[in-house]
Amino acid sequence: MAVTSRNRSAPPLITPEHDPHLWLEDVTGEDALSWVRARNARAEAELVDEEFIELESSIREILDASDRIPGVSRRGEHLYNYWTDAEHPQGLWRRTTLESYRTEAPEWDVLLDLDALSAADGVTWVWHGATVLRPAAEGEPWRHALISLSRGGSDADITREFDLVTREFVDPVDGGFSKPEGKGSMSWIDADTVYVATDQGEDAVTTSGYPRTARRWRRGTRLEEAEPVVSVEPDHMVAAAGHISTPGFERDVAVRVLGFYDSETLLIEGDELHRVEVPTDVRVSIHRDLFLFMPRTELTLLGQDFPGGSLVVADIEDFMSGEAELTPLFLPDASTSLQDVTATPSCLVLTVMEDVVHRVEAHVRISEGSSAWRREDIFTDVTGTLSVAAVDPRESEEVWITSEDHLSPSALHLGDLSGLLDGGRETHEVLKRAPERFDATGLTSVQRFATSDDGTRVPYFLIGSAELLAESSEAGPRPTVLYGYGGFEISMTPGYLAVIGKAWMESGGVYAVANIRGGGEYGPGWHRAALRENRPRAYEDFAAVARHLVTTGVTTVPQLACRGGSNGGLLTGNMLTQYPELFGAVVIQVPLLDMRRFADLLAGASWRAEYGDPETEDWEFMRSFSPYHLLQEGGSYPAVLLTTSTRDDRVHPGHARKMTAALESLGADVRYWENIEGGHGGAASPEQQARLNSVIHRFLQQQLR
Structure with a gap:
């Protein structure tokens, strides 16, 4: 376990000009996959023992439990639900009535069996959702649905029309709508028309890999003939369009997403687009006759000022004519x-x-x-x-x-x-x-606050033994996992820890969740505080929480691990390279790590608003939080586990692969596990989820106990 900080004066192991591991970016290349399989085998040889098998079984039991709450959406007289269990790992799309749903054992009407479909097609289909069209007239059946399915859990998917009366997909030969596999969207306008955006064709996608054009597609015509409605420039993010079907308030709306936090909303009237004249960082929603405005930064509109994070409403027709009364409903x-x-x-x-x-x-x-x-x-x-x-x-x-x-x-x-x-x-x-799902006897959840380097008060939650977490406790330190994210204005709120409770806390471990800057816990200002050149504030906050856990006696450095995925993987990658002295182990899941190349890989370009553009002078500040470029010869790093998915087409698996190879070249204590399917979530079925979680928790158990 490392106990010394990174030597900030030492030369980096990897530079933008010298990257010996680029070949690992070849996602399905024979050499790269051979490398992956060898490391998977090595990791499993270390981690898969009797305790692992028991752990995997208990986690699988939780994930397959038949007494989970079925989440539902109401459409007409039915409640629709997507469901997985031990017998149906890929899932069932089904429906019931509210009357039946109230009972302990609702009667479900199965509409689509994804396991049977996967077997018939020879593809592991992963559910991406369904939209059901409201009938045009009272008394007509709810018939038309669009179902999206992903191959192995990737973001790219297909969308196919499904007939709820015949319980079959509508063949394109018979006029059925079908979006080819790729990133994009399709949604209903009416029974014979959809809005569609695809990544097919020359110059069809932005640099982020998303569709540049949304089109109106009429039944009985070829997709190539669908008329363009709205487009964006190649360096923007995505174009989209949708139909609002509220009776009496029907509208068609287009959106030009310019960047992750900037967009233009336009009302579609015939062949004309009418822009809603607000700054591009104002989120715009429509409800009946109202605009809902949610500014990210301070907003001046029609002579009135509103702080970022507000909610302001206005009549649509009045606003479009420039004479609206603005009503603030929430001021932060x-x-x-x-x-x-x-x-x-x-x-x-x-x-x-x-x-x-x-x-x-x-x-x-x-x-x-x-x-x-x-x-x-x-x-x-x-x-x-x-x-x-x-x-x-x-x-x-x-x-x-x-x-x-x-x-x-x-x-x-x-x-x-x-x-x-x-x-x-x-x-x-x-x-x-x-x-x-686990024995919570004697456990409690408390909120505490740490102080970051610049004096900012940072909240975090602690979940563990009530005796240990009591004030002035003398119960002694315990193995502790600190989790964080800190990006994209996503708040880390308390949620039931079914798997973590069973795998970690039930046997005495402590779990902590840090609400660091970059998230949305205190609104858009909390997020902006760690944007771009300010990104290190998030890492300082997380490090402050780690220190607080040790100084307050909850744990010790050898007993403390950190864990994060995606942007949280970038966070824990920076803990590994910038704060190795604070942790006994580090878990890095589906991560961003090479910030010099992230914008060139898959959807990376869409996140330049969050991190910066490495092709510009932004690289001067970005290099300070690019873990791949912070590795150093002679560096001392704690034990680390990296996980990713071959099928992740959002954050490129090359990030985790290359970081692992670089750590191996340093002789670091590193292990790597890659799921061959699973998408950005890391797993495409309950079985894969159980395996992934068991790999992570067995690693933590071995390192911290």
């Missing part, structure tokens, strides 16, 4: 941020977070067309991390509420906001509760 403060907005016909439901604790408020419109609103705190007796979704935003005042925390399994509530409309109260009932 130093500890409070807006996390989500859900709409019912008469209410906007806001999920608000204060010091990483959720609450929910409803803003009730006094009358249709009115700019007057009434605010109500709702569901105050439902605690934990809350997720709220409209049951049917077109017609119903009902909402789904999911609640959970680190030690409490999720519960699904059905809420009704109709009582708010005449001055009464909302109601809710618990429909489902998930059972406990």
Whole structure:
């Protein structure tokens, strides 16, 4: 285990001009895959023992449990659900009624069996979702669906039309819509028309690898004949279009995504596009006759000022004519941020977070067309991390509420906001509760704060023995895993730790989650604080939490590991190379690590707004957080496990492969495991998920205990 910091004056092992491991970027090349298989075998020889097998079995039991809460979406009289279990690892798309769903054993009507489809096609199909078209007239059946399926879990997928009456895919020969495999989208306009964006053809994609053009495609015509609706420049991110089918408020909307945090919203009227005139960093949503504006930075609009992180509403027709009244429904403060907005016909439901604790408020419109609103705190007796979704935003005042925390399994509530409309109260009932998956006896979850290098107060959660985590505890240090992400304005909120509880905490381990800058815990300002040249603030925050865990007696350096994936893999890669003295072990999953080449690999160019553009002078600051280029001859590094997926077409597996090869050349204590399928999530089935999680937790057990 390393106990000395990186020598910042030593020359780097890898430079942009000298990269001996470029050949490992050949994702499916014979030599590269031979290298992968050899390292997989080496890692499994070290990790797969009796305890591993027991661990894998217990995790698989959790992932395959038949008493999980089936997540549902209502379309017409049915609740639709996608489901996996031991007998159906690729999954079933099925539906039931609300009446049946309320029972302990709902009667499910299976519409599509992905395991049978995979066997018939000779492809491991992974579910990417379905959209069901609302019938044009009352009484007509809900017939038309678009189903998206991915080969082995990649982001690239196919979309095919499915007939809910015949229970079959509609053959393109018979006029069925079918998007070829690739990155893109397809969505309904009406029964005979869709919006489609594909990556097929010359100059069809941006430098990020996403479609440049969204088109209107009519049934009975060839895809190549679909008429362009909106396009973006090659160096932008993606073009998209969609149809809003709310009766009486039907609209068609196009979006030019210029970069990860900048876009233009346009209303489609016939052959004309009318831009919504707001700055490109303002997120725009549409509900009935309203624009919802959510600025990322301070906004001046029609002579009024609003801070970043606000929610402002305006009448669409008035705004497009330049005469709108702007109504702020949420204004953030130093500890409070807006996390989500859900709409019912008469209410906007806001999920608000204060010091990483959720609450929910409803803003009730006094009358249709009115700019007057009434605010109500709702569901105050439902605690934990809350997720709220409209049951049917077109017609119903009902909402789904999911609640959970680190030690409490999720519960699904059905809420009704109709009582708010005449001055009464909302109601809710618990429909489902998930059972406990691990023994939480004697465990607790507490929130603490560390102080970063620049004095910033950084919250984090600790989950473990109540005796250990009590103030002035003398229980002694325990093996601890510190998890983090810190990017893309994504908040790390408490969620039930089913697998981690069983694999780690049940036997005495402590788990910590850091809410570092770069996330969205305190709104867009918390995110911007670690953007681009400020990225090191996220790493300083995480290191501060690691030190706090040691100085407060929770753990010791040899007993402390860090873990993160994707952008979190970049985080833990920087812990390995910049703060090796703080950790006994490091886990790096599906990571970004080579920041000199990231924008040239797969979807990397779309993240330049987050990290910078290495082809410009930005490289001068980016080199300071490019782990691949921070490795040094003579460096001392803690034990490290890197994992990725061959089928990950979002973050290139070459990042993890090359980092492993470089660490091996230094004689570092490194092991590597790559799933041949799985996409960016790292696994394409419960079996693969169990294997991946067992590899990670057995490594942690061996290193920290």
